[in-house]
Amino acid sequence: MEHTKFEKIALIGIGLIGSSLARVIRRNDLADHIVVATRSAETLSDAQALGLGDSYTTSNAEAVADADLVIVSVPVGSSAAVAEDIAAHLKPGAIVTDVGSTKASVIEQMRPHMPVGVHFIPGHPIAGTERSGPSAGFAELFEGRWCILTPLEGTDPDALERLTRFWQACGSTVEAMDPAHHDMVLAIVSHLPHIIAYNIVGTADDLEAVTKSEVIKYSASGFRDFTRLAASDPTMWRDVCLHNRDAILEMLSRFSEDLASLQRAIRWGDGDKLFDLFSRTRAVRRSIVEAGQDVDAVDFGRQATRLPGE
Amino acid sequence: MEHTKFEKIALIGIGLIGSSLARVIRRNDLADHIVVATRSAETLSDAQALGLGDSYTTSNAEAVADADLVIVSVPVGSSAAVAEDIAAHLKPGAIVTDVGSTKASVIEQMRPHMPVGVHFIPGHPIAGTERSGPSAGFAELFEGRWCILTPLEGTDPDALERLTRFWQACGSTVEAMDPAHHDMVLAIVSHLPHIIAYNIVGTADDLEAVTKSEVIKYSASGFRDFTRLAASDPTMWRDVCLHNRDAILEMLSRFSEDLASLQRAIRWGDGDKLFDLFSRTRAVRRSIVEAGQDVDAVDFGRQATRLPGE
Numbered sequence: 198m199e200h201t202k203f204e205k206i207a208l209i210g211i212g213l214i215g216s217s218l219a220r221v222i223r224r225n226d227l228a229d230h231i232v233v234a235t236r237s238a239e240t241l242s243d244a245q246a247l248g249l250g251d252s253y254t255t256s257n258a259e260a261v262a263d264a265d266l267v268i269v270s271v272p273v274g275s276s277a278a279v280a281e282d283i284a285a286h287l288k289p290g291a292i293v294t295d296v297g298s299t300k301a302s303v304i305e306q307m308r309p310h311m312p313v314g315v316h317f318i319p320g321h322p323i324a325g326t327e328r329s330g331p332s333a334g335f336a337e338l339f340e341g342r343w344c345i346l347t348p349l350e351g352t353d354p355d356a357l358e359r360l361t362r363f364w365q366a367c368g369s370t371v372e373a374m375d376p377a378h379h380d381m382v383l384a385i386v387s388h389l390p391h392i393i394a395y396n397i398v399g400t401a402d403d404l405e406a407v408t409k410s411e412v413i414k415y416s417a418s419g420f421r422d423f424t425r426l427a428a429s430d431p432t433m434w435r436d437v438c439l440h441n442r443d444a445i446l447e448m449l450s451r452f453s454e455d456l457a458s459l460q461r462a463i464r465w466g467d468g469d470k471l472f473d474l475f476s477r478t479r480a481v482r483r484s485i486v487e488a489g490q491d492v493d494a495v496d497f498g499r500q501a502t503r504l505p506g507e
Numbered sequence: 508m509e510h511t512k513f514e515k516i517a518l519i520g521i522g523l524i525g526s527s528l529a530r531v532i533r534r535n536d537l538a539d540h541i542v543v544a545t546r547s548a549e550t551l552s553d554a555q556a557l558g559l560g561d562s563y564t565t566s567n568a569e570a571v572a573d574a575d576l577v578i579v580s581v582p583v584g585s586s587a588a589v590a591e592d593i594a595a596h597l598k599p600g601a602i603v604t605d606v607g608s609t610k611a612s613v614i615e616q617m618r619p620h621m622p623v624g625v626h627f628i629p630g631h632p633i634a635g636t637e638r639s640g641p642s643a644g645f646a647e648l649f650e651g652r653w654c655i656l657t658p659l660e661g662t663d664p665d666a667l668e669r670l671t672r673f674w675q676a677c678g679s680t681v682e683a684m685d686p687a688h689h690d691m692v693l694a695i696v697s698h699l700p701h702i703i704a705y706n707i708v709g710t711a712d713d714l715e716a717v718t719k720s721e722v723i724k725y726s727a728s729g730f731r732d733f734t735r736l737a738a739s740d741p742t743m744w745r746d747v748c749l750h751n752r753d754a755i756l757e758m759l760s761r762f763s764e765d766l767a768s769l770q771r772a773i774r775w776g777d778g779d780k781l782f783d784l785f786s787r788t789r790a791v792r793r794s795i796v797e798a799g800q801d802v803d804a805v806d807f808g809r810q811a812t813r814l815p816g817e
């Protein structure tokens with residue numbers, strides 16, 4: 198895989214995603230040199246202590262000098278600022294990509310700054326966890342997962358091929374998609390679930406008739422499943438909501454309509470309607486397990502990782 | 508624990524909960540004789556093949572004869588019918604309990620049929636999985652979990668003490684609660700999460716702009732967490748919705764109000780409001796992990812149970 202190896206990869210942002218990239222690039226020998234850039238001196242020194250790169254800087258401009266691949270892994274709302282920082286310092290022929298959870302907005306923010314001769318190819322690895330920061334990453338994060346690229350019109354096929362091979366070398370399967378379609382798909386499979394999870398945890402937290410300690414104590418009966426998503430990074434998710442607004446509002450309004458109809462069925466005791474919906478949804482889980490996208494184990498295999506005191 | 512052992516325990520209903528009880532009763536030697544009763548000959552023969560009891564019958568009346576503990580583990584909507592079946596055949600001094608997920612309705616359905624001299628003490632183990640049927644059970648299900656009892660006025664303290672010791676011998680910690688309060692607490696920690704999960708999976712399944720195969724493929728980015736709850740037994744959940752209607756409607760309306768406000772924040776780009784909510788909910792997860800009610804592992808420890816192909 199000679200062609201996959203880059204001379205110098207610049208990682209801008211070194212949180213969960215950036216640091217997982219650093220680890221897999223190192224492990225699979227995908228670059229001669231990794232330069233790590235992040236905004237704060239604190240995060241940079243954490244990254245340094247973890248030995249994630251070969252050189253370190255808080256200057257995005259400095260980081261991209263001579264880099265043949267630049268990967269931007271920051272909250273999507275910071276994409277324009279990063280693009281501005283780096284634009285004048287990019288090496289001709291360099292590939293610039295990102296990992297942001299929304300695509301149309303990132304493109305709008307970054308494309309105007311990208312100089313001619315630089316290959317800007319937006320991307321989004323469908324891999325993550327509820328943790329954040331440089332210590333949260335791990336080299337296996339992308340293994341067996343999808344990575345969506347949303348190449349723009351006129352993208353150089355060789356650059357696209359090289360970036361595709363890079364993600365494959367990280368363990369992912371690459372899929373190309375139109376940015377608007379990406380944003381619609383992700384709104385339902387990722388953004389709406391997170392928003393709903395945040396919302397229900399907020400609702401429970403606000404009750405007066407049920408104490409917080411009761412919510413915690415009895416959470417194993419369903420509630421706890423939502424708290425994982427609702428423990429995700431607030432900055433990342435604020436930005437996702439602000440930057441995929443239209444698709445999210447569309448999905449939210451469908452969800453709310455359906456919920457109103459379910460509420461009506463409960464109010465009027467329409468058992469058949471409830472039974473029909475509750476039966477139909479079982480098949481979806483089966484398909485997800487069959488597609489290898491979740492474990493086929495009760496309670497997500499929590500039994501394997503025993504709880505304290507059990 | 509001499510006092511904990513019963514001569515004859517009748518298990519009415521032998522699905523996930525009933526069969527888990529059968530297994531733990533056997534393993535921990537909590538009865539001299541286990542009689543298994545279920546509605547269908549098919550389920551009864553599955554139970555027999557699994558060796559769950561000492562005797563088997565499709566007659567609830569026959570099952571309770573001479574039993575000193577009767578545990579009803581059927582969908583809550585069938586409680587009245589079971590109570591009618593068994594009423595005339597209960598041994599004086601017997602304890603009758605249940606495991607239903609709603610309490611006020613079960614009490615309303617069963618109490619009128621309970622003869623004087625029989626101790627009716629409703630209960631609800633806060634333990635379960637998304638699986639159902641006799642083969643889904645396991646002896647460890649109740650270990651380290653809570654079991655709520657909702658004793659009625661005038662309950663015999665000795666009978667209550669005996670039932671409490673029984674659940675403790677199954678590995679649970681017993682808590683007493685008022686039935687109406689139980690129904691309110693469970694509406695938020697269990698019923699609403701399941702309803703929301705069923706609803707979002709339904710919404711995703713109905714989209715035209717996003718294909719089912721895309722939903723499945725990219726489900727690891729959040730959606731799959733909901734599909735576990737939405738794969739739960741449709742009959743059980745239809746009955747829960749119909750029999751805890753008021754508390755569920757109350758929680759649903761609070762959830763919807765909160766969601767409308769969140770939707771408004773997204774529409775108007777109110778980043779601070781989003782950030783505040785998304786930060787607040789993190790603390791809830793931390794408390795749940797600290798209370799030993801969930802594993803402290805990324806992705807619920809799915810990493811421990813590797814996905815096929817990973």
Ligand SMILES: NC(=O)c1ccc[n+]([C@@H]2O[C@H](COP(=O)([O-])OP(=O)(O)OC[C@H]3O[C@@H](n4cnc5c(N)ncnc54)[C@H](OP(=O)(O)O)[C@@H]3O)[C@@H](O)[C@H]2O)c1
Binds near residue numbers: 210270323
């Ligand atoms: N987490 C997931 O599950 C997941 C999955 C797929 C894609 N993504 C996307 O990946 C990107 C990074 O997410 P992550 O989970 O790796 O986040 P993270 O762990 O919170 O790390 C964020 C990184 O971005 C930097 N950063 C934060 N605010 C910034 C700003 N205003 N300007 C410049 N840099 C800033 C941080 O630097 P300092 O610490 O120095 O401030 C840090 O290096 C996001 O766009 C997200 O949408 C996330």
Ligand SMILES: NC(=O)c1ccc[n+]([C@@H]2O[C@H](COP(=O)([O-])OP(=O)(O)OC[C@H]3O[C@@H](n4cnc5c(N)ncnc54)[C@H](OP(=O)(O)O)[C@@H]3O)[C@@H](O)[C@H]2O)c1
Binds near residue numbers: 520546606608635
């Ligand atoms: N699953 C959970 O996570 C959980 C947790 C706590 C409490 N609970 C409560 O436990 C009870 C049983 O749930 P489960 O999960 O064990 O259910 P399950 O696995 O589906 O088993 C249900 C049992 O009830 C019998 N049954 C079904 N419909 C009946 C009817 N109309 N009349 C008489 N018997 C009937 C079934 O008999 P046949 O197969 O012979 O029809 C089977 O033996 C429910 O009240 C539920 O609310 C469940």
